[in-house]
Amino acid sequence: MLIHQIPPKPDYLRVKVGRRLARIGAVALKNTVYVLPRTDSAQEDFEWVLREVTGAGGDAALIEARFVDGLADADIEDLFRTARDADYGALAKEARDVEARLDARALEDVARRQADSELGRLERRLEEISSIDFFAAPGREAAQGIVAGLRARLTPPTPAATDEAKGSPSDVKGRTWVTRRDVHVDRVASAWLIRRFIDSEARFKFVPAKGYVPELGELRFDMFAAEYTHEGDQCTFEVLCRRFALDVPGLSAIAELIHDLDLKDEKFGRAEAAGLAAMLTGLALVHPDDAARIEHGSALFEQLLQYFAKRK
Secondary structure, three states, rough: OEEEEEEOOOOOHHHHHHHHHHOOOOOEEEEEEEEOOOHHHHHHHHHHHHHHHHHHHOEEEOOOOOOOHHHHHHHHHHHHHHHHHHHHHHHHHHHHHHHHHHHOOOOOOHHHHHHHHHHHHHHHHHHHHHHHOOOOOOOOHHHHHHHHHHHHHHOOHHHHHHHHHHHOOHHHHOOOEEOOOOOOOHHHHHHHHHHHHHHOOOEEEEOOOOOOOOOEEEEEEEOOOOOOOOOOOOOOHHHHHHHHOOOOOOOHOOOOOOOOHHOOOOOOOOOOOOHHHHHHHHHHOOOOHHHHHHHHHHHHHHHHHHHHOOOO
């Protein structure tokens, strides 16, 4: 925890310190109280800020703290996730803007070169945000998928890449499917989709969001570097439907709902989105266990499938 008081002069110092704190991923508890996870690199980052403040005549103290009352570690982790989600959301919007301009001028080499330059900047920015995403903000997969999809558009496909994009349920039967803990919208729906249409013998494994190394025979979904995750402007549910060529009555409507809830871009504007969001939030509150969420969520999506399949 860094507590500091910046002198009124020079004027630029407050802006400079604020930018440095943002770059290292610190979040504010109060105007002059910032926190980072307790690591050697975080301590070093805060020490640089401390020297900057005290060197300019201000006051600063670096403290190793433990929350006893009022705030819990989980509350602080949510602050970090919220901050990084805002960063990922802004980056995803920029990537969509680049893609929209490319669509409008797809045949112009100048437009493609400009898009490639902007994409390079976005890729560097994505790497910067990921490096300070200490608690795996949920917006990361969407941002990575949009940026990766834009890169794929600007890169001619190879035969190997084309073959890899194809999928068949017979190729993945009886696998262990791995995803992040604390499953919610896209992961609950994707787990139902996998067991219902892709791998009826699927087993699910829930792991930390960062640092997991897959074992032999495991397939990851909706997590960093997964075999099946966000691609371009598609959520994991949509990617699974496309990669396995699932053409089932009612399924496209569910895919649109999951897209709107997960990417929050209102692309399809489904009227049912708010109701489904409330039901899935209630599901998460009633069932803290991930396996239970998938079990009860699967019943919900089965009912939705029947509903949309019979609708004209």
